[in-house]
Amino acid sequence: VSAGTLSRDAATQQDSAARGTPLAKDPGAFAGGTRVFARWVAFWDRREPATSLALTRILVGTVLFLDMVLAKYKGAMPALLSPPPHGMGTGATAFPEFLAAPTAAGSDGVAFFWWAMVLVSSLMFALGLFYKASGVLLVLVLVNFARFDPDGDAIDSLYRVVVPILTLSGAHASFSVDAWIARKMKKPLPALVPAWPRYLLVLQLLWMYFSAGHCRDDAAWWPQGGFSAIGNVMGDPHFARFNPGSLVSLYPVTQMATAISMTFELGAPLMIILTWLRKSGGGRWGAALRRWRIRWIWLGAGAALHLGIALTMTLGCFPYGVLALYPLFLHPEEHAQLGEALRGRLARRRPISNAE
Amino acid sequence: VADGARVDHRGRYRHRARRRSTDPHAARHGALAGVDARSFDRPSRSADRAARALATDQGAFCSEPTVGRVFDHRRASLPDVGRSPDGTHRILDIALSRPRSRSHALRRHARVPPRPQRLQSESQHWRERHLPGFASWLARKIFERERRFDEVRVGMERGRILARGEGFEPSGEFDYVLVRRRDEVLP
Numbered sequence: 001v002s003a004g005t006l007s008r009d010a011a012t013q014q015d016s017a018a019r020g021t022p023l024a025k026d027p028g029a030f031a032g033g034t035r036v037f038a039r040w041v042a043f044w045d046r047r048e049p050a051t052s053l054a055l056t057r058i059l060v061g062t063v064l065f066l067d068m069v070l071a072k073y074k075g076a077m078p079a080l081l082s083p084p085p086h087g088m089g090t091g092a093t094a095f096p097e098f099l100a101a102p103t104a105a106g107s108d109g110v111a112f113f114w115w116a117m118v119l120v121s122s123l124m125f126a127l128g129l130f131y132k133a134s135g136v137l138l139v140l141v142l143v144n145f146a147r148f149d150p151d152g153d154a155i156d157s158l159y160r161v162v163v164p165i166l167t168l169s170g171a172h173a174s175f176s177v178d179a180w181i182a183r184k185m186k187k188p189l190p191a192l193v194p195a196w197p198r199y200l201l202v203l204q205l206l207w208m209y210f211s212a213g214h215c216r217d218d219a220a221w222w223p224q225g226g227f228s229a230i231g232n233v234m235g236d237p238h239f240a241r242f243n244p245g246s247l248v249s250l251y252p253v254t255q256m257a258t259a260i261s262m263t264f265e266l267g268a269p270l271m272i273i274l275t276w277l278r279k280s281g282g283g284r285w286g287a288a289l290r291r292w293r294i295r296w297i298w299l300g301a302g303a304a305l306h307l308g309i310a311l312t313m314t315l316g317c318f319p320y321g322v323l324a325l326y327p328l329f330l331h332p333e334e335h336a337q338l339g340e341a342l343r344g345r346l347a348r349r350r351p352i353s354n355a356e
Numbered sequence: 357v358a359d360g361a362r363v364d365h366r367g368r369y370r371h372r373a374r375r376r377s378t379d380p381h382a383a384r385h386g387a388l389a390g391v392d393a394r395s396f397d398r399p400s401r402s403a404d405r406a407a408r409a410l411a412t413d414q415g416a417f418c419s420e421p422t423v424g425r426v427f428d429h430r431r432a433s434l435p436d437v438g439r440s441p442d443g444t445h446r447i448l449d450i451a452l453s454r455p456r457s458r459s460h461a462l463r464r465h466a467r468v469p470p471r472p473q474r475l476q477s478e479s480q481h482w483r484e485r486h487l488p489g490f491a492s493w494l495a496r497k498i499f500e501r502e503r504r505f506d507e508v509r510v511g512m513e514r515g516r517i518l519a520r521g522e523g524f525e526p527s528g529e530f531d532y533v534l535v536r537r538r539d540e541v542l543p
Contacts (some may be wrong), residue, residue: 078493079489079493082489083489084489084492086489086492086493086541087489087492087493088489088493228519228521232517232521234521235517235518235521235522235523235524236517236524243523244523244524245521245523246523248520248521248522251520251521254521
């Protein structure tokens with residue numbers, strides 16, 4: 001494979017793949033495979049504005065930061081990280097080992113140290129301040145949280161995947177202190193960043209939804225159980241935000257919500273096709289999907305699902321943590337369009353208020 | 357709700373907590389606190405009773421083994437919702453940790469033989485690994501706030517979620533009870 005074929009310039013690659021580079025025209029036995037490989041590399045080497053990744057960076061960092069603030073406010077840190085008899089931690093050593101780990105005797109100071117590490121690194125991560133360093137620090141802390149408290153919630157596991165990928169991305173190229181400093185120093189960060197972290201994270205999210213859907217073996221989630229799962233959760237005093245039984249008149253709504261949730265989660269793989277056909281392609285079927293805005297309906301259902309969880313259940317930061325990743329589903333140009341539409345709407349309102 | 361405790365519109369037990377908190381001299385005469393952490397089963401899955409998560413009515417305290425919400429310090433005192441079956445312990449309404457819900461777990465029963473499946477049960481894992489430490493931590497918090505208690509028992513109460521969203525029915529029967537004394541958990 002020539003150096004030109006593996007160039008990091010996506011446009012060059014796509015053009016050469018489309019025209020047929022000398023390598024691609026090679027009638028040798030591996031020509032077809034090489035062409036496919038070149039397209040594969042070109043796909044993962046696409047560039048785009050950093051808007052989606054930057055918004056996700058801000059929201060993820062903010063969720064982690066606020067979660068730490070709440071954990072401190074509620075006195076949770078020693079209990080989560082310290083080993084028995086005073087806490088629920090494992091007593092594992094830290095990584096690297098020269099760092100202090102919570103122990104059975106006198107762990108409060110060590111727990112505070114790890115709490116402060118997350119607090120500071122997540123804030124820097126959200127602000128995009130020394131982004132790569134803060135990202136590496138945040139990854140290190142999350143790895144150690146996994147050692148001290150491996151049975152954390154689902155969002156902890158998800159963020160242990162998300163934060164390293166975001167750290168490797170160019171998410172600090174927009175809306176960040178680093179970008180501001182770079183502009184002041186006349187060395188602005190690149191306008192286009194690799195898109196592969198966004199693709200990878202979107203695939204991760206879609207797999208999360210699909211696996212959550214197809215792994216539900218409780219009949220309550222399925223038609224044979226009467227779609228009673230969310231109704232049961234509403235009656236479960238641990239999960240329910242409102243007094244169990246107080247929403248009994250809304251039981252049919254919970255059944256509908258259960259059915260929609262399952263449809264949404266099991267339909268997650270279709271989002272790959274919907275995203276692929278976002279602008280064009282797919283013939284009549286593609287046109288119908290765009291006309292009926294199926295992709296937006298799927299996204300709206302997901303947002304409603306998590307907002308509904310936040311409203312009716314006490315699941316900590318889980319719903320907010322997942323919603324923080326939703327900017328990834330939109331292409332940066334869609335963020336720009338949404339921003340313009342919002343600005344236009346505000347501009348239309350302003351003269352009216354002045355006239356009044 | 358056991359023992360006729362009054363519940364406000366947010367499901368909190370107010371008048372009892374306030375009344376008791378104004379009487380500090382009532383403390384330390386051997387009063388014991390039974391801490392209520394209810395396990396539950398669903399109508400359709402009674403076999404899961406011991407393997408399901410645990411909970412109480414939402415109230416002052418809420419905790420789970422993750423970084424997240426745990427304690428609400430704004431409450432003046434711990435709400436009391438009844439007495440243990442033998443009458444020796446007060447039952448405080450405190451939501452304890454929940455192990456992961458099995459309905460979200462992988463289909464372990466389809467891939468592993470029954471015996472390892474039971475051994476890998478999330479709640480059993482949680483009970484053995486986290487409940488002792490959690491009980492100590494919770495007892496410590498209670499002793500710090502409620503000087504009248506010398507001993508705390510942390511257990512999991514069996515309960516039942518009623519069909520068609522009609523609510524929750526506690527049983528008053530506790531399993532996996534752990535006892536923590538003040539001098540054990542407070543320096």
